[in-house]
Amino acid sequence: AQTVTQSQPEMSVQEAETVTLSCTYDTSESDYYLFWYKQPPSRQMILVIRQEAYKQQNATENRFSVNFQKAAKSFSLKISDSQLGDAAMYFCAYRPGLTFGTGTRLQVTL
Amino acid sequence: ETGVTQSPTHLIKTRGQQVTLRCSSQSGHNTVSWYQQALGQGPQFIFQYYREEENGRGNFPPRFSGLQFPNYSSELNVNALELDDSALYLCASSPGTRGRDEQFFGPGTRLTVL
Numbered sequence: 001a002q003t004v005t006q007s008q009p010e011m012s013v014q015e016a017e018t019v020t021l022s023c024t025y026d027t028s029e030s031d032y033y034l035f036w037y038k039q040p041p042s043r044q045m046i047l048v049i050r051q052e053a054y055k056q057q058n059a060t061e062n063r064f065s066v067n068f069q070k071a072a073k074s075f076s077l078k079i080s081d082s083q084l085g086d087a088a089m090y091f092c093a094y095r096p097g098l099t100f101g102t103g104t105r106l107q108v109t110l
Numbered sequence: 111e112t113g114v115t116q117s118p119t120h121l122i123k124t125r126g127q128q129v130t131l132r133c134s135s136q137s138g139h140n141t142v143s144w145y146q147q148a149l150g151q152g153p154q155f156i157f158q159y160y161r162e163e164e165n166g167r168g169n170f171p172p173r174f175s176g177l178q179f180p181n182y183s184s185e186l187n188v189n190a191l192e193l194d195d196s197a198l199y200l201c202a203s204s205p206g207t208r209g210r211d212e213q214f215f216g217p218g219t220r221l222t223v224l
Contacts, residue, residue: 042217045200046215098155100145100152100154101152103152
């Protein structure tokens, strides 16, 4: 069975600074997808970024980028120029099956 | 384009009762997945429906059951409610079951079992 581990229950970053959220996973599959989802207090899960395992190039979406290390089974999320609206729970997820980690609560301070 | 909607928003039941939660999928999506998210935890996969057939199930007992209708909307039914069933129930729709098919989530139904 696939497992997803997020070892940082909470992180804090100052506005305009950069923060990195960690995620590791375990799988015996060679073809899979990895995702970072954001869940603000409104509860609606929003896709932030995704990575196909067969692609070596790290995905980027504006201020969000990932560091995908397939051999190490690591998939971290970097948020640059953090904004107050980035404050939320962030979940790392693995697909097929969409297995989620336990989440990291990100606080953004002035 | 209408997104994924869920009803009701909140629900309070007592132990032993039965509950039905509803989800309307996004236009053009034929796949619906249901998740249970306990307080402070990540979502746990309950099951997935593809074109009205169950297409995968997580580690949940049979008292968790579902349906998908011809218009691809879906229901989650939970019988014999237990206190531990208190959680946020999320529905997500996608255009297919492939790994690259993005799942779009609804706002969830908060179920409280007393």
